[in-house]
Amino acid sequence: MSISFDGKVAIVTGAGGGLGRAYALELARRGAKVVVNDLGGARDGTGHSDAALQVVEEIKAAGGTAMSNGGNVAEFEQMQDMVARAKAEWGGVHILINNAGILRDKTFAKMEPADFDLVVRVHLLGSAYATKAVWETMREQNYGRVLMTTSSSGLGGNFGQANYGAAKLGLVGLAKTLHHEGAKNNIRVNSIAPTAGTRMTEDLFPEEAYKAFSPDKVVPAALFLVSEDAPSNAIVGAGAGVFHSFAVTMNEGAMPADCTVEGFAAQWDAISSRSGDKPFGSGFEQSQSAMGLLMGGAKG
Numbered sequence: 001m002s003i004s005f006d007g008k009v010a011i012v013t014g015a016g017g018g019l020g021r022a023y024a025l026e027l028a029r030r031g032a033k034v035v036v037n038d039l040g041g042a043r044d045g046t047g048h049s050d051a052a053l054q055v056v057e058e059i060k061a062a063g064g065t066a067m068s069n070g071g072n073v074a075e076f077e078q079m080q081d082m083v084a085r086a087k088a089e090w091g092g093v094h095i096l097i098n099n100a101g102i103l104r105d106k107t108f109a110k111m112e113p114a115d116f117d118l119v120v121r122v123h124l125l126g127s128a129y130a131t132k133a134v135w136e137t138m139r140e141q142n143y144g145r146v147l148m149t150t151s152s153s154g155l156g157g158n159f160g161q162a163n164y165g166a167a168k169l170g171l172v173g174l175a176k177t178l179h180h181e182g183a184k185n186n187i188r189v190n191s192i193a194p195t196a197g198t199r200m201t202e203d204l205f206p207e208e209a210y211k212a213f214s215p216d217k218v219v220p221a222a223l224f225l226v227s228e229d230a231p232s233n234a235i236v237g238a239g240a241g242v243f244h245s246f247a248v249t250m251n252e253g254a255m256p257a258d259c260t261v262e263g264f265a266a267q268w269d270a271i272s273s274r275s276g277d278k279p280f281g282s283g284f285e286q287s288q289s290a291m292g293l294l295m296g297g298a299k300g
Helices: 018-029 051-061 076-090 113-141 162-185 207-212 219-224 261-266 268-272 284-296
Strands: 009-012 033-037 065-069 095-098 144-149 187-194 235-239 242-246
Touching: 009 018, 009 076, 018 033, 018 051, 018 065, 018 095, 018 219, 033 051, 033 076, 051 065, 065 076, 076 113, 095 113, 113 144, 113 162, 113 187, 144 162, 162 187, 187 219, 219 235, 261 268
Parallel strands: 009 033, 009 095, 033 065, 095 144, 144 187, 187 235
Antiparallel strands: 235 242
């Protein structure tokens, strides 16, 4: 089975280098018309460059179709303008990969509020703004594929990345909600947690690992998650050609007979047990589970 993106219009944010560039090049190679978005800033979000233009030239040189966009994902009006231009040129937008991001790593004790604010603004609000800008178009088309970029730093935490981790786990909540809201209009929303050797990680990986974790090893997962046959509500880890599936789970729960602090403490082993875990699919399931225990009577 060959996966094609013929006839599709895709936007990739932060596509001037690294993962975004790899996504854009492969989407174009497989037939998509691609908006290459990149503000062109440094890893900490400062400055500008013509990185997006260079990727567009690569795509065109290979026979593909692309346009550049230098909009800042953290400015909603600029995302609206980007989408309007894509629609005017190509008639619609079918795919959005929210890839743009910055790093301002410090321990929480040393982190300035401005560093926290900007990282959350670019990753979380930027993804929300770009998605909001395409959402109505996707609803009208009854077709859309949206990919959020989460991270193992959000899913599991990471020393020195409180701002980044908070934003990245927030994106999972955004993706899960949009999965529900977009379902009736054939909009599928997924999350990817990539590990790759890029300018964001070049001083973190040893040289050999940097090569092994090349961006092209993440591309298969990302493109499948925005393809016509994509699932929805998936969280996929990808790096070095190895792929994982993550899930938010909930156990069966426990209902202490004595609903006090002491009663809770006495039942902590049962409350915190991971036995009986199942995927947690929607916000209603917690209350439904609690109601089931109420109907079945106290345990413990």
